[in-house]
Amino acid sequence: MTTCALSICVGSMPVWPVPGEPDAELEIQVDDFLAHLTEFWKPLMLRQVYPIDVNPLKPSDLRREAMKRWSERQPEIAEREEESVSAFEEAHDLARAFAGLFEVPPFWLFRSGLEMICETGRQLWRLPFDDVRSALSAIGDQICDRLEAADGARWAAAVGAWRERDRGDATGLLAWSIGLNRDLAGSLIADGTLAAPLDFEDVANDNDELRIAARMAGALPPDQIREIISLARSFQKHEAGSLRQVASACISHLTSLSDRRPFAEGEATARFVREWFGIADHHPLDIFAFAENLGIELRTLAAEPPTLDGLAVWGSRHGPGALLNTGSRRVLPNGTRDVRDSAGARVTLAHEICHLLLDGQNALSAVEVLKSRMPLRIEQRAKSFAGEILLPSKAAADAWYEAGKPRRHGEVGQLVSDLAERFQVTRSVAAWKLEHGLEHLDIDISATLDAVAPWR
Structure with a gap:
C-alpha cells in the first residue's frame, strides 16, 4: 500500500522518468513523495526568484x-552561496524526493507568475x-488516502502535516513570495511599506503589485x-480601456504563434x-x-537609485503607469534636458509598454534596474518588442538597400547614425x-556592425 509506480505526463504525453515511454515508471515509496511535497510546499508554490544573484532561463541552469x-x-x-543553491535544488527538483534511488532523472518545478516552469x-x-x-494537491490527497487505509495511526502525523501545508x-x-529574508519582510510589514498577507491563498494569488515590485527589486x-x-x-488607479483592449488582443495573438522564443514573441507583438x-x-x-x-x-x-531606468505598474490599486528615471544616464544622458528628446528614454518607455501589454494579466510591477529579478525570458521579450515597435526590422533592411547595400565600416556607420536619428533610437x-x-534576408x-556598435 505504501509503494506505487510513478510517472509524470504533460497532457497525455509521458515526460518522466523516460520521455515518450508510457510503460516507463518509477517504483517509489509514497510517503517519501508526500514528505517532500509537504516540506517544500511553500517554496514550490510561492518562490519566484533564484537564491543568489544570477538569472538563468531555467532552473536546471x-x-x-x-x-x-x-x-x-x-x-x-562561494561556499555560502553553494549552500543556498543546494537548498534550492533540494526543494525544486522532485527527483530529490527519492534519494535512495540512483540515476533518477531530474524534474524541476519553479513558479514564474501565472505559470509553472516544468523541465x-x-x-x-x-x-x-x-x-x-491542483495536480500536486490531488496527488498528495491520494497518497494520504492510501496511507490512512494502510495504517491510519502510523501515518497520522504525515497526513496531518500535509493537510496543514498552507498554514504559515x-x-x-x-518572505517566500517576494524572495527576501524573514527579518526584512517583517520590517516591510511593520512600517507599512507592504500589507501583511491575509493567508496562504492571498499570497499565492500573486496579485499585489507592490509585493511584486518588492520582489523585482529584492x-x-x-x-x-x-x-x-x-x-x-x-x-x-485609473481605467485604461484602450490599453486593456490592445493587451487582450496581443495576448490572444501570442497564442497563435508557432515560434514562442522570447525574441520572436516580442517582434511579433510589436x-x-x-x-x-x-x-x-x-x-x-x-x-x-x-x-x-x-x-x-x-x-x-x-529617483534613487541611479541604476533604475524605469518601472511599470498595473494592478487592482495602482496604474497603469510608467516611470522614467531622469536620474539615470541611460534615460537622460549628459547634455539632454528634455526626456522626450532622449533616445534612451524612448527605448525604455517602449520596453515598459511591452510589460503593460503582455505581463499585466494578473498584476504587474516591472522594475528596470541593475540586478532586477525580472525573469530573463520576460526581459528578452520586452527588449525585442521595444526595438521592433520603434524601428521595424523591415524598415532597417529597406534602408540598407536604399543606401546602396553598404558593407564598409564608414558607410555602415553612417547608415546606423541615419537610422538612429530618423527613428529616434540609440x-x-x-x-x-x-x-x-x-x-x-540571409x-x-x-x-x-561589431566594429560600428559593439554593445548592440
Missing part, C-alpha cells in the same frame, strides 16, 4: 550560472500555475527596495501593435504620445535592428 559567478568570488562567499533538463514546459498546483505566519509567507539594499515600492505606490493602429513600418513612432493614447500615466522624475538599437532585418554584416 542555476548551478552552471552559479559556478561562473563563484569563479570570481571569494571562497567564503527535465532536456525539455521545458510552461504550464498554468493553478493546474500544476504572515511574515514567513511574504537584490537591492533595503532603502532602495522601499524607494521603488514608494514609486510604484505613487501611481493612482508588428501586431503597429498593424492594429495602422502604423506603417517606415513611419517613426512618437512613443510618448502612443503611451498617453493608451491611457498610461507617464511620470518623469529623478545607435545600439539601430545597429541591432539592422542586423536582424538583414538576417531575415544577409550577414555582423562583423562590420
Whole structure:
C-alpha cells in the first residue's frame, strides 16, 4: 500500500522518468513523495526568484550560472552561496524526493507568475500555475488516502502535516513570495511599506503589485527596495480601456504563434501593435504620445537609485503607469534636458509598454534596474518588442538597400547614425535592428556592425 509506480505526463504525453515511454515508471515509496511535497510546499508554490544573484532561463541552469559567478568570488562567499543553491535544488527538483534511488532523472518545478516552469533538463514546459498546483494537491490527497487505509495511526502525523501545508505566519509567507529574508519582510510589514498577507491563498494569488515590485527589486539594499515600492505606490488607479483592449488582443495573438522564443514573441507583438493602429513600418513612432493614447500615466522624475531606468505598474490599486528615471544616464544622458528628446528614454518607455501589454494579466510591477529579478525570458521579450515597435526590422533592411547595400565600416556607420536619428533610437538599437532585418534576408554584416556598435 505504501509503494506505487510513478510517472509524470504533460497532457497525455509521458515526460518522466523516460520521455515518450508510457510503460516507463518509477517504483517509489509514497510517503517519501508526500514528505517532500509537504516540506517544500511553500517554496514550490510561492518562490519566484533564484537564491543568489544570477538569472538563468531555467532552473536546471542555476548551478552552471552559479559556478561562473563563484569563479570570481571569494571562497567564503562561494561556499555560502553553494549552500543556498543546494537548498534550492533540494526543494525544486522532485527527483530529490527519492534519494535512495540512483540515476533518477531530474524534474524541476519553479513558479514564474501565472505559470509553472516544468523541465527535465532536456525539455521545458510552461504550464498554468493553478493546474500544476491542483495536480500536486490531488496527488498528495491520494497518497494520504492510501496511507490512512494502510495504517491510519502510523501515518497520522504525515497526513496531518500535509493537510496543514498552507498554514504559515504572515511574515514567513511574504518572505517566500517576494524572495527576501524573514527579518526584512517583517520590517516591510511593520512600517507599512507592504500589507501583511491575509493567508496562504492571498499570497499565492500573486496579485499585489507592490509585493511584486518588492520582489523585482529584492537584490537591492533595503532603502532602495522601499524607494521603488514608494514609486510604484505613487501611481493612482485609473481605467485604461484602450490599453486593456490592445493587451487582450496581443495576448490572444501570442497564442497563435508557432515560434514562442522570447525574441520572436516580442517582434511579433510589436508588428501586431503597429498593424492594429495602422502604423506603417517606415513611419517613426512618437512613443510618448502612443503611451498617453493608451491611457498610461507617464511620470518623469529623478529617483534613487541611479541604476533604475524605469518601472511599470498595473494592478487592482495602482496604474497603469510608467516611470522614467531622469536620474539615470541611460534615460537622460549628459547634455539632454528634455526626456522626450532622449533616445534612451524612448527605448525604455517602449520596453515598459511591452510589460503593460503582455505581463499585466494578473498584476504587474516591472522594475528596470541593475540586478532586477525580472525573469530573463520576460526581459528578452520586452527588449525585442521595444526595438521592433520603434524601428521595424523591415524598415532597417529597406534602408540598407536604399543606401546602396553598404558593407564598409564608414558607410555602415553612417547608415546606423541615419537610422538612429530618423527613428529616434540609440545607435545600439539601430545597429541591432539592422542586423536582424538583414538576417531575415540571409544577409550577414555582423562583423562590420561589431566594429560600428559593439554593445548592440
